[in-house]
Amino acid sequence: MEPNPDLKITLIGAGTIGLSFAAFHLNHLPSPSHLTIFDTRPDAARHVFENLPKFYSSSDTLPNLFEIKVVDSLEDAVKDADIIQESGPENLPFKQELWREVEKYAKKDGLLWSSTSGIPASQQCQDMVDRSRLLVVHPYNPPHIMPLLELVPSPSTSATVIERTRDFWAKRGRVPIHIKKEVTGFVANRLAFALLRESIHLVNEGVVTVKELDEIVQSSMGPRWAVAGPFKSYHAGGGPGGLEGFFANIGGTVQDCWTDSGQVNVGDGWEGKVFSEAKEAYGVVDTAERDTITRRVLEVIDEEKANKKV
Amino acid sequence: MEPNPDLKITLIGAGTIGLSFAAFHLNHLPSPSHLTIFDTRPDAARHVFENLPKFYSSSDTLPNLFEIKVVDSLEDAVKDADIIQESGPENLPFKQELWREVEKYAKKDGLLWSSTSGIPASQQCQDMVDRSRLLVVHPYNPPHIMPLLELVPSPSTSATVIERTRDFWAKRGRVPIHIKKEVTGFVANRLAFALLRESIHLVNEGVVTVKELDEIVQSSMGPRWAVAGPFKSYHAGGGPGGLEGFFANIGGTVQDCWTDSGQVNVGDGWEGKVFSEAKEAYGVVDTAERDTITRRVLEVIDEEKANKKV
Known part of the structure; x- marks a missing residue:
């Protein structure tokens, strides 16, 4: 209260x-x-x-x-x-x-x-x-x-x-x-849009469909990042060397992915394929259902984190 | 079994x-x-x-x-x-x-x-x-x-x-x-690395710290994408117009964020700041704790999705 x-x-x-x-x-x-x-x-x-x-x-x-x-x-x-x-x-x-x-x-x-x-x-x-x-x-x-x-x-x-x-x-x-500087779009949207940009590229290239891309995120980085954000995750992934160890191990692969990234822009012509796949996959989304599940996920994380601190 | x-x-x-x-x-x-x-x-x-x-x-x-x-x-x-x-x-x-x-x-x-x-x-x-x-x-x-x-x-x-x-x-x-094509890094890592790239840029520019950036992801797109991936989320965000409606409403902001994105590379000089912030924030991560919480998150999502389908 x-x-x-x-x-x-x-x-x-x-x-x-x-x-x-x-x-x-x-x-x-x-x-x-x-x-x-x-x-x-x-x-x-x-x-x-x-x-x-x-x-x-x-x-x-x-x-x-x-x-x-x-x-x-x-x-x-x-x-x-x-x-x-x-x-x-x-x-x-x-x-x-x-x-x-x-x-x-x-x-x-x-x-x-x-x-x-x-x-x-x-x-x-x-x-x-x-x-x-x-x-x-x-x-x-x-x-x-x-x-x-x-x-x-x-x-x-x-x-x-x-x-x-x-x-x-x-x-x-x-x-x-x-947020210490008034950057365009602030932070959360910039991050989400960066991932969305690469998502659009991969769907547009026919590597996966809209629905498959969502399934990939829902079964990997979504739940992972709900618990530990990207830096914490990769810091853990680097073992005793932390984030520095992570980049020492696979920095080459990270850079290869960055160099190969799609960098699509609005109006580049991907819109028809991507919009129609989304419409076909989801029609009208039931946000009430999504919100109910999201609430429970947040509750569980709060409970578990509170337990660990005891 | x-x-x-x-x-x-x-x-x-x-x-x-x-x-x-x-x-x-x-x-x-x-x-x-x-x-x-x-x-x-x-x-x-x-x-x-x-x-x-x-x-x-x-x-x-x-x-x-x-x-x-x-x-x-x-x-x-x-x-x-x-x-x-x-x-x-x-x-x-x-x-x-x-x-x-x-x-x-x-x-x-x-x-x-x-x-x-x-x-x-x-x-x-x-x-x-x-x-x-x-x-x-x-x-x-x-x-x-x-x-x-x-x-x-x-x-x-x-x-x-x-x-x-x-x-x-x-x-x-x-x-x-x-995955229909043998693209560099396959799909999940490409997506995660795209978000990581912008994360590094924002930390390097002093907009937020490593720990703040993780807190942002953990309290927004992490739990959201655990439940509904990026396309499904933005398709919902566009209301009856779906993903197309979303881009009609805020495609300009999305493009502004893309245009302004950092596009850092490995070896650009951000490493010192970012690695030391990660080390200071996290030391050695307790992955057993992270994994226990992740399991419960995945269980809850499975339970809730199973309930909704009944």
Whole structure:
């Protein structure tokens, strides 16, 4: 439960990401009345009450969603909030104007978080008077399930704000990681897209199908990396010599794979084959099923890691 | 248990991979006496009996290891075997000569498998009379735990041999995937190394540390890809439009990440920083702990997927 009984959170934007964050926060706030949602769509309250239950599984206890404050005035939405988290459109002018307005009404020490997957805080804050409170808090979708939060401050974000943000997520059992530079796409997506790029190349060359490639990942590096990330895995693979020993043993093979890698680009012509194989293999994916299994995987890892530390 | 009560397997090479395969096969063979191990090291039997128990966890029941036949004549090792699986040195002349010798003594319909991670069957088979029975069966380490087997035939491998090999692994609950071309590094390592390459770049640039990068992967794409591989995940992420919808929405960001990717090479000078961070973060990794957790993750996924299909 909430370590701070007075904490109030305001979410701006009630799309998929905003509602998923709402489900997460409701698990920790002392009462749904501590959550405010602002969204410009007509009949936003009805949208929230109808769609938020989709973020709960059948075994969860639903909070009283009608206690959530769904408001249509930005001033009312933000004036009492300790944390203001936006998950609005991925559009720079929208975000710049939003923060300029939010700043007029928000408490001076309120934390300002953007869920953007691509627009750096240093650009979003351009029209603000005090740029020290804003940073990107980028989730891995869906945020009510996945533990990762990438904290990406701008050079103007204060160290205190970064620390308070990290502390918020860590106290709630999440994995907040401070990204030290505003690199394109931040870290998680860059890594995933690097693997996706080689995946597309191999499917396009007819080495494996889309479905076979997924089966390969699901039965090898997926479960491995759920438990120990790539560096830890290869450090272990190098025996007593660690990562250095690993590269001494098979650095040649690693470089051969890098040299031979496909380096496809968007629009290169692989799209037809890859998209149609995905459609044929999966149709419409049941994400509820995927999420249920993912939750259990995360629970098991937490349990086992807790046991090992005892 | 073994679907074929007469099946006999011979392993050539009792290093880490060979012994891990031994532990796997012992779980399925009707008796340890159906397993033969050939290794040229002095006192090979003692080596096997001392080291094989390391591939069992404390809750496993150990078979009677002394029933395993550890022999020092290649002819004796292979003459009765239905499957001959080599996990010897990664050295082309060694493997070429081995198969030439094995062929002299082996049963005509015995399957010949190489665990190599890099030397294609088409090179290994050069000195053989009948090249149709040999293919690469590449595990993801450690093979007694990880489900993946990459089946990489040469152009000379017969379709029947590929099918019998696939059938063997599928019947024992594993995930055999037929790789259609002998690409450098096969598929799993190419994918993992592509992500590793970008990981090294980001650590070298000071964006995150080695340990932070691992935490990012462990709390996002690791657990996700344990359940649904990259294509399935992004196909789901595209909503009703599937993978095509995903690229229509954020193909620009994907390409920006690809264009900005680091493309480091071995020997570029990142080694000092990356190796020392890994050593500091992990020292010597407890792989037994990692393997115990990985087993439970794989069990949970199997259980959950079995439930969903009912």
